[in-house]
Amino acid sequence: MKFSGYWVCNEAGKVVLQKTVFDETDLDPATNWKQTWQNQDGESRAKGFVDLSAALECAALMLAAAEGRPIDQAELELVSRFSPNWSDDRSGINSLSCLLNS
Numbered sequence: 001m002k003f004s005g006y007w008v009c010n011e012a013g014k015v016v017l018q019k020t021v022f023d024e025t026d027l028d029p030a031t032n033w034k035q036t037w038q039n040q041d042g043e044s045r046a047k048g049f050v051d052l053s054a055a056l057e058c059a060a061l062m063l064a065a066a067e068g069r070p071i072d073q074a075e076l077e078l079v080s081r082f083s084p085n086w087s088d089d090r091s092g093i094n095s096l097s098c099l100l101n102s
Contacts (some may be wrong), residue, residue: 009046
């Protein structure tokens with residue numbers, strides 16, 4: 001079975017969303033088949049999500065950590081309204097303020 005989804009990763013000072021397709025062997029049953037993760041070099045890890053809102057929340061948390069600032073629940077709810085600008089199935093997000101001020 002195939003599921004459309006998104007990889008979220010840190011890349012060159014920004015967070016990148018990448019459209020992808022997962023199959024059931026990629027997804028974690030502990031997350032109700034909604035998430036996965038992938039090891040990468042160093043401490044960076046890509047995380048995968050079936051739901052765009054979960055991918056955007058992950059991106060916000062990554063950006064907040066990189067900017068050294070906390071993020072509250074109200075801000076996380078704002079993030080779910082963000083509409084990524086896709087180019088070749090990728091969308092780069094440069095800062096937390098980009099997500100919050102969309």
